[in-house]
Amino acid sequence: MTVTTPEAPLEIPAKQQGIIKSLLVQSLLLLGGIFMLAPFLVMLLVSLFPADALLTRNFALERITLQNYVETFQVVPFGRYYFNSALVAIVTTTAQLVVASLAAFAFARLRFRGRESLFLLYLATLMIPFIVLLIPNFLIIRQLKWFNSYWALIVPSIFSAFTTFFLRQYYRGLPIDLDEAARLDGASSFRIWHQVILPLSTPALAAIGIFAFNNSWNDFLWPLVVTATDEMRTIPVGLAAFQGQFSTDWNLLMAGAVIALLPVLIIYILSQNWFIRGIALSGMGGR
Template identity: 50%
Template sequence: MNINIRKVVVYLLLVMLALTTIVPMLWTFSTSLKSKQATLAFPPDIVPKEPTLNNYITLFNSYPFGRYLFNSFLVTSATVFLQVLIAGLAAFAFARFDFRFKNVLFGLYLATLMIPFQVTAIPLYLIVRNFNWINTYQGLIVPRLFSAFGVFLLRQAFMSTPREFDESAFIDGAGYFTVFFKIVLPMNKTALATFGIFSFMDAWNSYLWPLIVSTEQNMMTLPVGLANLHGRWITQWNLVSAGAMISIIPILLVFLFAQKWFVQGVASSGLKG
């Protein structure tokens, strides 16, 4: 009896917390299906009386949300791919080779983890401006490609991959690149996925850097476009809500399929978007 009551209390708490998590999202979703008039009703309707997809259609037809979405997809996938590749290559060098200043360089890499992005943001902007990269994809992508966290995480993983596998490949006539791409990378899928997901979250949700680099509508990513839409149409909550849903749904879908790595990536880094 006592145990049953405890169980009921625990489940009640769990459900209440779940509601606190989901109600704000559902409210936004509900608002995104309302007409402008309906958003002004008080008390607010929890379920829209006449649900409509008009807000979504408006965002894609009268606003460049299709473009924002495309930009976000392009910038995010390029950033994730290149970040993982570059960090992986460097991690392999740190894990497998000995060279002069190796420890100094690794120490320098790690030290950058302490430096907030804001410290480098201003010179970065000036460099990117000098390259004529403002409002370009390379301007959005390339300056964000260095990840000390990625090098650190992957180096740890590569170091625990036994060298015997490398050796036997060398005997078969393989070079270092074959060893890297055909042996070390496939053997460290978990670490790669962990870092990849972390990098994905960071790139997809990133706001400050795209805000600095993209001043033209057609080069904005979703977070910047969304914040911009809100700035101009402060009262159009139905439109803003639809925009928020468009930015949340893709990452929610990825989360649904890769929960494990999301949690791992966040837990192992202690950093977040």
């Protein structure tokens, strides 16, 4: 850990140098931590005080109130937004894992004509930015009469080339003897997928699942485009609409932000190791 070199010109002893260095490191880390945490603290503070507290900067402790939360729940159907977000994220993630895992199994462990070129076609779609597909998909959804429905929020998000690619990489790493042995015992391909490969790929499924769930929960542009009423809005879209209506009622807006963030933050803090590993792993393409 010490950084002294034999010909160090400075007269500072190694031990003191170490202390200075660790102080510097700690203060830089603290500064970064404050930058990351301060917005959350301001949000919480403003949400707990009456409207005039922010204007007068009078945050005396005896004025703390939950009135903003009560009022926010009265003017905004957050319960509905929660339900929508949870339903959409859970169904999307589950369906995405099943669909991608089936395809990944075929690409990784079955032999068929056109396998490599079909997989290349899947890979190529990774290069198409979402914005190119936004407008045609909106038109397709409208044509299917799915506009402002759960179908619109869920179905197009199920198909992920990235998840397929990620799982295929993982499946290729599992020994092929497993399949061969199961086949000798008379197992069908479907059974091998279901009873051999799936149980073995729990870590990969968990990692990519967390990534997919977080993406779905926080998605904004697509739900914004295909929803029109409060019945169908997810939390991010509902929160943005709330801001449009109450653009300067900071106490209410901050209460709304707390309501929107609290469940994710609680889940995150309780399972942060899984979360960070999952997102880091899938963010790196599983390396």
